[in-house]
Amino acid sequence: MAKIKYIEHNGKEHVIEVQNGLTVMEGAIQNDIPGIDADCGGSMSCATCHVYVKEGWYDKLPKKEMGEDDMLDQAYEPNSKSRLSCQIMVSDDLDGLSVYMPEKQV
Amino acid sequence: MIKTDVVIIGAGPTGLFCAHQLGIIGLKCEIVDNLNKIGGQCIELYPDKPIYDIPAVPECTGEELTNNLIEQIKPFNFNFHLNDRVQELSNKDDNWIVKTTSGKKFQTPNVVIAGGVGSFEPRKFPTKSAEKFDGTTVLYSVKDKTIFKDKSVAIFGGGDSALDWAIELSNSSKVSLIHRRDEFRGAPASVQKIKELSKKNIINLFTKYSIKDVKGSGTLEEMEIKSEEGESKTIKADYVLGFFGLIMQLGPIADWGLNLDKKTIPVNTENFETNKKGIFAIGDICTYPGKLKLILSGFHEGALAARGCFKYARPNEKYRFEFTTASNTIKDRLGVK
Numbered sequence: 001m002a003k004i005k006y007i008e009h010n011g012k013e014h015v016i017e018v019q020n021g022l023t024v025m026e027g028a029i030q031n032d033i034p035g036i037d038a039d040c041g042g043s044m045s046c047a048t049c050h051v052y053v054k055e056g057w058y059d060k061l062p063k064k065e066m067g068e069d070d071m072l073d074q075a076y077e078p079n080s081k082s083r084l085s086c087q088i089m090v091s092d093d094l095d096g097l098s099v100y101m102p103e104k105q106v
Numbered sequence: 107m108i109k110t111d112v113v114i115i116g117a118g119p120t121g122l123f124c125a126h127q128l129g130i131i132g133l134k135c136e137i138v139d140n141l142n143k144i145g146g147q148c149i150e151l152y153p154d155k156p157i158y159d160i161p162a163v164p165e166c167t168g169e170e171l172t173n174n175l176i177e178q179i180k181p182f183n184f185n186f187h188l189n190d191r192v193q194e195l196s197n198k199d200d201n202w203i204v205k206t207t208s209g210k211k212f213q214t215p216n217v218v219i220a221g222g223v224g225s226f227e228p229r230k231f232p233t234k235s236a237e238k239f240d241g242t243t244v245l246y247s248v249k250d251k252t253i254f255k256d257k258s259v260a261i262f263g264g265g266d267s268a269l270d271w272a273i274e275l276s277n278s279s280k281v282s283l284i285h286r287r288d289e290f291r292g293a294p295a296s297v298q299k300i301k302e303l304s305k306k307n308i309i310n311l312f313t314k315y316s317i318k319d320v321k322g323s324g325t326l327e328e329m330e331i332k333s334e335e336g337e338s339k340t341i342k343a344d345y346v347l348g349f350f351g352l353i354m355q356l357g358p359i360a361d362w363g364l365n366l367d368k369k370t371i372p373v374n375t376e377n378f379e380t381n382k383k384g385i386f387a388i389g390d391i392c393t394y395p396g397k398l399k400l401i402l403s404g405f406h407e408g409a410l411a412a413r414g415c416f417k418y419a420r421p422n423e424k425y426r427f428e429f430t431t432a433s434n435t436i437k438d439r440l441g442v443k
Contacts, residue, residue, distance in 0.1 A: 039223045039354050039369075041399055045151040046354065070291035073264050074351035077232050077316075078286060079334055106229065106353045 002094040006033045006051075009103045018090045024099060025049040025086035035101030042086040044068060048105040049085040050075040054098035061088055061097075076102050110136045111419035112216040112412075113204045115192050115359075118146020119401050120389030121220030122175040124408030129182035130436055131412060133419050136212060137184060138204075140191035140225045145172035147222050147390075148401075150352065161402055171401070181441045191225055195362045195385070200418070202384060215418035218411055219380075219387040220404070223369060225357045229350040231262075235320050236346070243326040244346045254279045258342045260329055262317060263349030264289070269296040271347060276303055282310040282341050284317070284331055315339070320346060359391075367393050377414030378407050384418050386411040 006014045006028055018027030028036040028049075037048035044067055053061060058081050068087050072078045085099065112128055114121045117139035128135045143149055148157075148168030156165050166174075187210060194205040195217065204212040228246035230236070236244045248271060255278045261268050264285040269292035272283045283300065290297045304311035318332040320343075329343045356369050365372050365381045370393035373379060378386045388407035390399050397403070416425045430436050437443065 037369075040147075040151065043152070043155075045147075047351075048353070069287065069289065070265070073286060073291060074229055074353075076229075103232075106355065 002090050002092060003096060004090070004094065005096075005098040006035070007098060007100045008033075008035045009101050020091050022090050023086050024051070024088040024090060024094075024097070025084075027090060028085065035105070036085060037105040038086060044071055044084060044087060047071045047075040047084065050078065050102055050105060051083055051085045051099035052079065052081045052102065053083050054100065055081070057097050058083075060093070076104055076106065107211045107213050108136060109213045110134050111214065112136075112218055112415045113138065113192070113202075113212050113214045114218045114220055115139075116146060116220035116222060116389070116391075117141070117144045117186060117188070118220060118222050118389065118404075119148055119171060119175055120222075120404030120408050121146070121218070122172070122179060123405045124218055124220060124388060124412055125182070125184055126175070126179045127409045127412035128415065129179060129184070129439060130430065131416055131425070132435070132439060133412070133415060135184055135218075136187060136214075138187045138190055138192050138206060138210075140189065140207075142189045144176060144186060144188070145169070148172050150226055157401070159400060159402065181439065191357065193358050200384075215384050216415040217385045218408075218415065219359065219371065219385065219391055220389045220408070221356075221359060221387075221391045223354040223356075223390055224359065225355060226352040227355050227357070228348070229353045231317050231320075231346075231348050233317055233319060236317070239320060239322070239326050239346070243322075243344065244320065244348070246348050248347070251275065254345055257344035258282070259345045259347060260284060260341055260343040261347045261349070264291050265349060265351065266292040266296065267349040268292070268347075269300055271349070272309055273299050273303065276309050280310075280342075281308075282312060282343070284312045284315050286314065286316050288313045310341070312339070312341075317348075373407075376410070378411040379414055384415075386414055 004018050014033050016027050016031050025038050039048045040046035072082050111133040112135040114135050114137045117137050125135050149172055153169040190206045190208045193207050196203045201213050201215050202217050254275050258280045260282045261272045262284050272281050275281050303309040315331040315333050318330040320329045328340050330340050332338050371387040373387050373392045375394050378388050380387050388411050389404035
């Protein structure tokens with residue numbers, strides 16, 4: 001279980017306890033957090049669950065697997081702190097993680 | 107005006123199997139899809155990715171699944187209208203008048219929306235200033251490459267479309283290629299070629315840059331790009347091409363007066379009809395308690411929606427349930443003995 005802070009583009013914060021084994025994307029979708037669309041349902045095919053990981057946390061996350069950066073090329077305004085939230089698996093180590101949502105997903 | 111029993115919007119697996127079911131029960135349909143090929147997400151997003159949960163098919167790719175579905179509906183000779191999008195639905199007596207972007211018109215008692223998560227459209231530049239040049243000098247696909255001859259063209263993206271066009275246009279245009287990172291996802295041979303052309307100064311390569319602004323009064327003159335550190339550069343450009351892949355947009359479906367739940371359409375689970383009579387929704391685009399976004403669920407939904415269509419297409423006939431193994435009528439329709 002990890003407490004994850006989802007921060008909307010307008011600054012509104014949602015702190016959610018997400019079960020281990022779910023992804024950061026699923027934590028958002030199951031709790032109706034606005035700002036993450038996840039059109040493809042987590043198959044790394046759409047780049048609509050794009051988030052910016054808070055400074056300090058980015059390097060602590062498991063590294064991107066092949067293909068994630070290719071998908072991020074197609075995200076809205078990606079930067080060096082960008083991740084697809086469907087590829088971040090939640091574990092106890094992620095307790096306190098903050099992610100920022102982009103202005104929009106498409 | 108094309109008269110038919112059913113118009114299916116979307117040629118993905120769900121739409122294709124629904125067409126099959128319509129053919130089996132003796133109805134005609136026309137299939138519209140805004141992609142230029144049949145197969146929907148299976149073809150556009152993951153043609154090579156194996157799928158493991160199609161009943162009785164232990165493993166197949168999106169492309170194989172699509173090809174098999176096409177094969178399965180061949181006996182019915184249904185028409186496909188590709189590269190076209192249903193724009194407008196209007197009610198006329200007991201029929202729907204369906205209009206597409208290319209100007210085609212259908213008259214039908216039934217519309218089956220099998221639109222996935224909407225239609226695929228090119229992802230556009232995030233910069234507001236790019237909008238006023240959209241379609242003239244800021245483009246997301248190439249229709250006529252001769253317009254770029256002897257011009258300065260700025261190409262954005264790191265995939266095959268961006269690389270292929272950069273290579274191709276570098277023969278007769280001054281090409282700049284801009285990508286947000288050092289790595290490209292295009293074919294290794296193309297990446298190699300780009301690097302060679304860049305070394306010879308035939309292509310100006312800017313990696314770790316993204317678009318900041320496009321400038322020009324009336325016509326496009328130059329564009330500004332920025333690095334993540336905030337450093338800006340200005341490059342001359344008569345044309346800007348963006349290749350950022352496709353996104354899925356609900357598009358005109360949102361304007362048809364259907365109940366919507368976020369980007370999905372609520373339906374009943376008896377025949378997958380929406381709140382509008384004769385309009386059905388199946389596959390990823392529909393929602394109901396317990397909905398699973400699986401291809402096999404889409405097949406089931408298509409089979410039931412097809413029976414729902416029968417009621418409106420043949421109001422004076424009673425639908426009779428038959429098995430393909432036993433029914434001679436169905437065997438005739440399939441052209442088998």
